[in-house]
Amino acid sequence: EPEVTQTPSHQVTQMGQEVILRCVPISNHLYFYWYRQILGQKVEFLVSFYNNEISEKSEIFDDQFSVERPDGSNFTLKIRSTKLEDSAMYFCASSLNAYNEQFFGPGTRLTVL
Amino acid sequence: ELKVEQNPLFLSMQEGKNYTIYCNYSTTSDRLYWYRQDPGKSLESLFVLLSNGAVKQEGRLMASLDTKARLSTLHITAAVHDLSATYFCAVDTDSNYQLIWGAGTKLIIKP
Numbered sequence: 001e002p003e004v005t006q007t008p009s010h011q012v013t014q015m016g017q018e019v020i021l022r023c024v025p026i027s028n029h030l031y032f033y034w035y036r037q038i039l040g041q042k043v044e045f046l047v048s049f050y051n052n053e054i055s056e057k058s059e060i061f062d063d064q065f066s067v068e069r070p071d072g073s074n075f076t077l078k079i080r081s082t083k084l085e086d087s088a089m090y091f092c093a094s095s096l097n098a099y100n101e102q103f104f105g106p107g108t109r110l111t112v113l
Numbered sequence: 114e115l116k117v118e119q120n121p122l123f124l125s126m127q128e129g130k131n132y133t134i135y136c137n138y139s140t141t142s143d144r145l146y147w148y149r150q151d152p153g154k155s156l157e158s159l160f161v162l163l164s165n166g167a168v169k170q171e172g173r174l175m176a177s178l179d180t181k182a183r184l185s186t187l188h189i190t191a192a193v194h195d196l197s198a199t200y201f202c203a204v205d206t207d208s209n210y211q212l213i214w215g216a217g218t219k220l221i222i223k224p
Binding site (some may be wrong): 031033035041042043044045048050055056058091093095098099101102103104105106107 | 144146148154155156157158161201203205210211212213214215216217
């Protein structure tokens with residue numbers, strides 16, 4: 001069964017460093033998303049991406065964040081200068097179309113020291 | 114602003130009992146999703162409810178949607194330990210694709 005994959009599973013970085021989180025969505029899906037979940041808290045939307053551009057972003061997704069689909073399979077989230085409060089689990093998701101069920105990857109745990 | 118509220122946030126129950134988790138949302142939507150999350154794991158899709166009156170069942174779980182009341186319920190029948198997890202409801206709207214999430218209900222089922 002097709003699934004969303006994410007790498008790495010755990011990333012530890014120093015404050016101020018850049019990180020890139022990688023995702024491979026399900027191959028025939030057209031919509032891609034990033035969410036984050038601070039430990040023990042609710043899931044928060046970051047950004048959605050369709051047709052090679054951002055379709056929506058939340059207030060969390062400020063200038064420090066960017067997304068890219070560099071090739072036909074990968075979907076990346078870059079944080080330019082990490083802060084302590086960026087420590088969270090980051091989930092990538094994809095859906096076949098808008099307003100369809102979103103399928104989530106296993107997540108990347110980001111720890112900023 | 115779309116808000117999604119779940120209750121209870123924490124539920125401890127005995128095996129064999131029935132219980133219901135409630136999900137209220139604040140704006141018009143015809144689409145509601147239930148996800149399950151085990152500790153340290155990803156979000157697993159349980160149910161997709163796409164219209165008023167929709168009811169879906171999988172094993173001991175049944176979900177329903179009342180769009181007029183802006184309410185969805187997740188009913189657990191004769192709970193078993195394996196259902197212990199955190200359950201989230203989420204809503205999207207016609208004006209955006211993002212999912213807005215409830216805070217989650219942590220369910221512990223004791224043998």
